[in-house]
Amino acid sequence: MSKNKVTKHSWGRSMLSTKFNKPMAIVSVSVLTVCLILLGSFVLVSMNISSYLDRLGEANVVRVYPPYTATQSEVYDLKTALEATENVAVVTYVSKDEGAEEFKQSYSEYGEIMDGFGENPLPDKFILTLKDVTKTSETIEVLQALDGVEQVTWSASATQTIITLNRVLKVAGGAIVAILAVISAFIISNTIRASMQSRSLEIGIMRLVGAKNSFIRKPFIIEGFAIGVIGSVIAYVIEYFIYIYGMQKLVGSIELLKPVSFGEIALPLAGAFLLVGVITGVLGSAISVRKHLKV
Amino acid sequence: MIEFKDVSMRYNTKRGKKRAINGVSFTINDGEFVFITGESGAGKTTITRLMIREEVANSGEITINGFNLLKMKNKEIPFLRRSMGIVFQDYKLIPTLTVFENVAFAMRVIGAPIKQIRNRVPYMLDLVGLADKANVVPDELSGGEQQRVALARALVNNPSLLIADEPTGNLDPRLSTEMMYLLDRINAKGTTVVIMTHEKELVNAMNKRVIAIKEGVVISDGAGGYMI
Structure with missing residues (x-):
């Protein structure tokens, strides 16, 4: 009797099922791969939109003006008060002279307008970046109530757009991920x-x-694990190419949009794919084999 | 030893409960060769399924090789089954494995060491006359040969009891007789053999103890090849 027969059999104890059912194993891996790619693509699109919204949020500044007649010490007190205000991330002071210079640089063709005034008509101002754009209106109310504040300006429509988009992304994104996961x-x-x-x-x-x-149970669990690992590795590689040669180029071609680099998301994405793949494979096998083990 | 005491079993069907066996009692001692006979639907398969603990009786008491089958825990079932070998009419061989692998499979499943498998499987194949077919897959074998592979698999773990449910159902008369002589030889080595069958000529030719079942009830139990 050939010696290798026994060794082959013992080695193949868990592989027996795969050998037995190669087409089914291939189907399982394919289904898992497609599902992971769908989930991954959606998450990547969401991340890009979210990163875009974050940048919009950073650009969406609030301007706080002290009275034109405010003294240096009053302006200094106001800066301290602004920095202590909740939801304010960065406070940048722009003096009236710096403001005039900015105006001249931004609108060079109208530079002489400023000269026509003689004395600089622009007030000092503070440019504020908020931590959370969705809390803009509450923060504006607080800012308006501060001592030494003459006026607060911000782009209400841009803020509203960001808030709405963020909300839509969260609700729709959550729903789509949930539906895809269930399917x-x-x-x-x-x-x-x-x-x-x-x-x-x-x-x-x-x-x-x-x-x-x-x-x-053991060989089926091992097989579920293997299906999970193989499915997630294949899905990851395909997702990489889809992202680099498809999504990233598409996003990059749109003005103002800066795609999230794959390097930034490579590790979390690999971890998530592996985790989802292995859990689905192992759980699927464990649940299905249970039925056959009942007496 | 096998002991059935007043065992009854009912199945739930669409038309209500159907009684499969009713008050069945018999004792089979170690080393015996016994036929359990009856027409189709008499209750032979139910008795087989109760013996291998695929089913649990509704009432009565079943003791096999020291296991109380109505009171045992599920985790004890593998140990009951390791004490017996089982052969079915349809062989139940894995078609993608060779003859050697099919027999070795039963040893691997209970965690036998490779060295032991290497020694034991060729011995079993030799015993059933298939030493030269070790590397052949079941589809390339005749019905009789496939049944002998199933027999080798049932005996490879050296059980004290062999249960065969219609083992010659798919075999022609010549092969059936050969199979019976093979089982007789195995019995002569000390293994208790219990065969469920409805083949009258075969039973009569063997001249062994026969427990006859009709409509779920034992109607006779005696030696001498008697069969209804």
């Missing part, structure tokens, strides 16, 4: 169940010759 779980569990069904002979024989449930 993936459903398809994968059905695929594994079908695969398990075709192995009922193998499981039945194992039970009849006195295999413990843990022994029967």
Whole structure:
């Protein structure tokens, strides 16, 4: 009797099922891969939109003007008060002279307008960046109530747009991810169940010759794990190419949009793919094999 | 030893409860060769399923090799099954594995060491006359040969009890007789053999103890090849 037969068999204990059911294993891996790519693509699109919104938020500044007649010490007190205000991230002081210079540089063709005034008509001002744009209106109310504040200006429509988009992204994104996850779980569990069904002979024989449930379960769990790992690795590689050669180029071609670099998201994305893939594969196998182990 | 005491079993069907066996009692001692006979639907398969603990009886008491089958815990079932070998009419061989691998499979499942498998499987294949077919897949074998592979697998873990449910159902008369002589030889080595069958000529030819079942009830139990 050939020696390698036994060794091959023992090595192949867990691989027996895969050998037995290669088409089903391929189907399971394919379904998992497609689901992960769909989920991953959606998350990447959301991240790009979210990063764009963050940048819009940073650009969306609030201007606070002290009275034109305010003294240096009053302006200094106001700066301290502004810095202590909740939700204010950065306070930048722009003196009236710096303001005039900025105006001249921004509107060079109208530079002589400033000269026509003789004395600089611009007030001192503070440019504020907020930590959370969605709390703009509450912060504006606080700022307006501060002592030594003459006027507060901000772009209400831009703020509203960012708030709305953020809200839509969160709700729609959450819903789409949830729907995709449910569909993936459903398809994968059905695929594994079908695969398990075709192995009922193998499981039945194992039970009849006195295999413990843990022994029967083990190869299927290992296979679920392998399906999860292989599916997530394939999905990750495909996602990389889709992102680099598709999404990133598309996003980059739109003015104002700066795509999130793949390097920034490579590790979390790999971790998430592996985690989702392995959990789905192992859970799918464990749940499906349970049915066959009942007495 | 196998002991059935007043065992009854009912199945739930669409038309209500159907009684499969009713008040069945018998004792089979170690080393015996026994036929359990009856027409289709008499209750033979139910008795087989109760013996291998695929089903649990509604009432009565079943003791096999020291296990109380109505009171045992699920985690004890593998150990009951390791004490017996089981052969079915449809062989239940894994078609993608070779003859050697099919027999070795039963040893691997209970965690036997590779060295032991390497020694034991060729011995079993030799015993059932298939030493030269070790590397062949089941589809390339005749029905009789496939049944002998199933028998080798059932015996490879050296069980004290062999249960065969219609083992010759798919075999022609010549192969059926050969299979019976093989089982007789195995019994002569000390293994208790219990065969469920409805083949009258075969049973009569063997001249062994026969427990006859009709409509779920034991109607006779005796030696001498008697069969209804």
